[in-house]
Amino acid sequence: MVVDSSISYPVGNTPASGTSAGERKLMPTIAAEMDRRQQLYSLLMPVMNLYVPGLDKGKGLYFLFIKAETKTPSGLVARPVLTSYYKSHQFKTRPFDPYNVYTSPNETILCVDAFQSMYSQMLCGLIYREEVLRCGAVFASGLVRAIKFLQLNWQQLAQDIETGYLSPKIMDPEVRDCVSKILKPGQELARFIRKECCEGNWEGIIKRIWPNTKYLDVIVTGAMAQYIPILDYYSGNLPKCCTMYASSECYFGLNLTPMVKPSEVCYTIMPNMGYFEFIPHDQSAHDSATELLDLANLEVGKEYELVVTTYSGLCRYRVGDILQVKGFHNSAPQFKFVRRKNVLLSIDADKTDETELQTAVENASELLKEFNTKVVEYTSYGDTKTIPGHYVIYWELLVQDPANGPSNNVLDRCCLAMEESLNSVYRQSRVADNSIGPLEIRVVKNGTFEELMDYAISRGASINQYKVPRCVSFTPIMELLDSRVVSVHFSPASPHWTSERRF
Template identity: 60%
Template sequence: MGRRSTIYSLLMPVMNQHVPDLDKGKGMYFLFIKSEAKTPGGLVARPVLTSYYKSSHFRNRPFDPYTNYTSPNETILCPDSYQSMYSQMLCGLYQNKEVLRVGAVFASGFIRAIRFLEKHWSLLCKDIRNGTIDPLITDTSVRESVSKIIKPNPKLADFIEGECGRESWQGIITRLWPNTKYIDVIVTGTMSQYIPTLDYYSNGLPLVCTMYASSECYFGLNLKPMCKPSEVSYTLIPTMCYYEFLPVHRNNGGVTNSINSISVPKSLNEKEQQELIDLVDVKLGQEYELVVTTYAGKSVPVPSRDVLRVTGFKNKAPQFSFVCRKNVVLSIDSDKTDEVELQNAVKNALTHLVPFDATLVEYTSFADTTTIPGHYVLYWELRRLDKSTAQIPPSVFEDCCLTIEESLNSVYRQGRVSDKSIGPLEIKIVESGTFDKLMDYAISLGASINQYKTPRCVKFAPIVELLNSRVVDSCFSPKCPKWAPGHKQWHN
């Protein structure tokens, strides 16, 4: 926790080199905790940020301009996602002239906050006008902390109503919080899909990625925070942990190395130990998989599954850009679904098609972020073995959607059920021959017919358009999958 607090304390000095006078206002950050679970052995398990926000390092932190937020601690620590979001938005709107920067951990989380404002701005304006707190906010500590901030302000309520009542929400961030200088969110990796939406809501405010961190460890800082998202590089701080690197080799567009699908701490074998290189030995332009040994377990290297590219040096310290999270095919928020997990989920769902003599010819997936919240889309091409059997009713495909969701990991299901950060999964049925068309298109772009494999996830816009042009039916998951705080299915 001390090392994490140290890296947070370095963020404002870096930002002040590029954006002056940030100490003269506040940050409107939407920060949340998540429910805790227990391992089979009885140990408490929770996300790293929940652990940090609940710690004395955060709750009793000394005054720091970077952590001077519009949200009182009590609103951040409220376990109810609606009450937490409402109270944080209310405080942020009320202090709109003091806000110099806005953000959340992930780009998806900040967009979700703007979507929340779209739905509830009239209720928020009512509270600002009257100096009240909506009765749905029942958490006593939240009400007490917010009541110290909110006073009747009809003029501000009229202003917010006027802006939110416009037909277009383009630039809504700079209109409601006119002194905002940048948006502080992660927009690298899978989060880059949200950049156009953020640009629309902010009229092109700078998108700042300040630091690089994971559950295993906090790694480093972006020393040029005002750069474009595509140019973000992080300088690793050597005292955060012990860094080692596995060289990554590109193979027909794929990523391979000597560690395959590691998701739990384990010792490296002799061959892998020989391949590992130290921080001082990485080469410019080369890609590596990051392996860290933390202070909590020096003998246990923890592969983070992040693939990084060396982009330069700060003095002699290497700087890295984030390339991808290894093996992840789908991600909307903090969820990470790999190909094996998706395959198993689809396999479970196909049992619903057996009575109708239907088989799955081929499938792929797409993370659709045009909706708020975003959601998973699966494209299925089916073959009916016996066309004389009854047609497959929509309810069967709905059952397939729900089975897939219940087969995915607890982080996904928590996002669906508790955090509301992920929308219902959708299955789109495509015409017969669609995946042949997809292969033809890939070959026309230069793919080898001998080495072509159907991608399990698609992102390239023309391919998504091709698939959508051949959709004959679609359905959504009819309800949320099973998930209960404290009783999660445990996944390593």
């Protein structure tokens, strides 16, 4: 038996989880579970090929990573769920499939050093650039991180390609051996990379370097939706496909219409993955006995909290996802992921969840468009040290034209725009009750959220599973964020609120 030391939802569309915020979870798994996971993976490309023909004529550039294993006090191996899969017999000895050829050799994926793994995978992706038909990572954040890695390391990568000799920074002997078989002197390719990267223009960089890319294979629903603008910027608006819905606890199903807009994504449950039950959402908030429904008794349009019983030993485990039934494929329900059950922010009677916070950030960021500025990362916390307490939102901005960046007044207005987007209970607390103070935005310097990820990885998070926590409370993380603040902004006025009359 193996224990998955996991962030919940490594390949599903779900928000902040254990390791991202500094905690870890242990989920039981068994060897036979790999066969079920492999079965689900094997269905992804046949579905994609219905919508994007010719995927057997090239390669996929995927940035995939493992994490070092640990052991529990009783001696059980503990590792992230995707590490279990990538190290499994099913993955390492998978039969040749022309629809699933990666640019990255297994050795580069199985290298436990994050830098060496990313560097070698990026190098192979550049070498095979004209054969790449799709780019991806588990989460949208992973693909964004890969492009940022290219921004920082393109000069060394171009030098390796020009000379045909791998950088001495790559010390893993198995990685050096497999990459050296691929890497040959290529002056023309090196010149091309330098030309595309030297001027610092990263708009459409994915399509420019990998010109035959047809879509991005990433999760951009749930917490990952905030990466859509930056991925559009990097890719020239390539389609973004969310192919499957899974978690550390259990793999659930797949998206049978992968080319739809991210806001329209729904997943078809595969009943053979586990035993699924559902709590009607209007009951799921109560601790008392609740009604459990099986797959056959769900209704279109209604929302449910997902409960799973797995082959690996979980019994009626409340996953914490709120799903809405959108329809049926034959008799299998199709779900849209709505949100995580847990509330992110609360100062008084207010309760702000992740979806609402995401919407508020999106609405406020509309004010930045005329200044060619985007919010590339954010997180939050409820500051109760002040009287009254207030919401603090950390923003990292991408300012494409520093000479025409947003002024302090514009960023102050962004605070108010966020407050106008929050629910009536919040606005009542701000306006009528004075129990919540003005919302604050703290702009942090570029690279801060990269440091935040590095810190999480140093504490045991997996680079492959990491997701920026949308709410933080861990003191070292908050100290890191506060040490990188470059400007502070408060809402200049109270949001709109009027009392509702009841008759």
